[in-house]
Amino acid sequence: MSQDHSLNPETMPAEPEKATLEGKNKFFGLWFFLGGETVLFASLFGTYLALKNSTAGGPTSNDLFGLELVFLMTILLLTSSLTSVYAMYHMKNNEFKKMQLWLGITALLGLGFLACEIYEFAHYITDYGFTFRSSAFGSAFYTLVSFHGGHVIFGLSWLIALMVRNAKRGLNLYNAPKFNTFSLYWHFIDVVWVFIFTVVYLMGKVV
Amino acid sequence: MTENTSTNKINSFQKQKNKDEMKKQVITFVLMIAFTIVAFAIVGTGIMQKMFVIPLLLILALVQVGFQFYYFMHLKDKGHEMPATMIYGGMWAALLTIVTLSVIAWW
Numbered sequence: 184m185s186q187d188h189s190l191n192p193e194t195m196p197a198e199p200e201k202a203t204l205e206g207k208n209k210f211f212g213l214w215f216f217l218g219g220e221t222v223l224f225a226s227l228f229g230t231y232l233a234l235k236n237s238t239a240g241g242p243t244s245n246d247l248f249g250l251e252l253v254f255l256m257t258i259l260l261l262t263s264s265l266t267s268v269y270a271m272y273h274m275k276n277n278e279f280k281k282m283q284l285w286l287g288i289t290a291l292l293g294l295g296f297l298a299c300e301i302y303e304f305a306h307y308i309t310d311y312g313f314t315f316r317s318s319a320f321g322s323a324f325y326t327l328v329s330f331h332g333g334h335v336i337f338g339l340s341w342l343i344a345l346m347v348r349n350a351k352r353g354l355n356l357y358n359a360p361k362f363n364t365f366s367l368y369w370h371f372i373d374v375v376w377v378f379i380f381t382v383v384y385l386m387g388k389v390v
Numbered sequence: 391m392t393e394n395t396s397t398n399k400i401n402s403f404q405k406q407k408n409k410d411e412m413k414k415q416v417i418t419f420v421l422m423i424a425f426t427i428v429a430f431a432i433v434g435t436g437i438m439q440k441m442f443v444i445p446l447l448l449i450l451a452l453v454q455v456g457f458q459f460y461y462f463m464h465l466k467d468k469g470h471e472m473p474a475t476m477i478y479g480g481m482w483a484a485l486l487t488i489v490t491l492s493v494i495a496w497w
Binding site for chain 1: 401404405407408411412415416419422423426429430433434440443444447448450451454455458459462463469472473476477479480481483484485487488490491492494495496
């Protein structure tokens with residue numbers, strides 16, 4: 184089992200996530216992907232900025248948005264970013280159980296964020312009749328914000344799959360890069376959210 | 391003969407290094423929360439004119455994103471030249487896209 188030994192060394196290296204070639208490639212590959220994601224979200228932000236005042240007589244951003252819920256969502260997602268940093272801290276100290284615990288907290292915070300977003304959309308649709316088809320503003324808003332929400336759903340599925348799949352394996356040089364890659368992706372979701380709460384919600388409230 | 395005493399253990403120097411790094415991360419987090427509260431407070435209380443609020447909000451967002459990239463995502467560390475190239479490349483294309491779409495619509 185020489186191969187197994189190379190992935191389960193007696194002394195873990197300082198950066199287990201980048202100790203193997205596969206780990207390094209995953210790390211660079213994810214950053215490459217994030218560069219592309221930046222452009223994808225930019226086109227959605229650009230579309231939103233161009234169409235945000237085309238409300239077709241329907242509700243405007245100022246009528247719809249409530250800052251309390253958005254603040255709560257921001258805190259949930261921002262905290263989940265910190266908890267995934269804690270998870271990576273424990274990964275570097277080779278404490279698998281603690282890493283799993285913090286990843287679990289990250290997943291719960293992510294689920295909380297998602298629940299708030301679903302509640303928010305349901306509120307707009309039932310109380311204001313504001314849907315994807317209401318106006319160009321509606322289409323641009325739901326496309327941008329749901330694309331981010333979709334990324335959260337994907338991230339949560341990824342995280343839960345990783346946690347379950349590796350639950351009995353413990354930490355090794357094979358799965359450390361996987362956890363690290365997820366954590367980078369999760370931070371990027373938070374980066375996008377910072378721009379969403381600033382450009383969509385806060386700027387939408389400034390009249 | 392001697393049993394390996396360091397099985398799956400991280401040496402204390404590395405451990406201390408990780409701990410110091412974690413401290414920085416927590417400070418980063420506190421600053422990010424503070425920036426968020428400031429941004430919401432400015433809009434919530436409506437104490438500023440629109441002309442000043444929007445640039446200020448954008449600056450607060452950019453600083454927060456900088457923290458996220460450089461600290462949480464370790465862009466400040468060695469060996470992140472390629473990731474930085476990717477992200478700055480993406481941001482440049484992003485900026486062009488947003489400026490173009492805004493100019494088409496609002497000029």
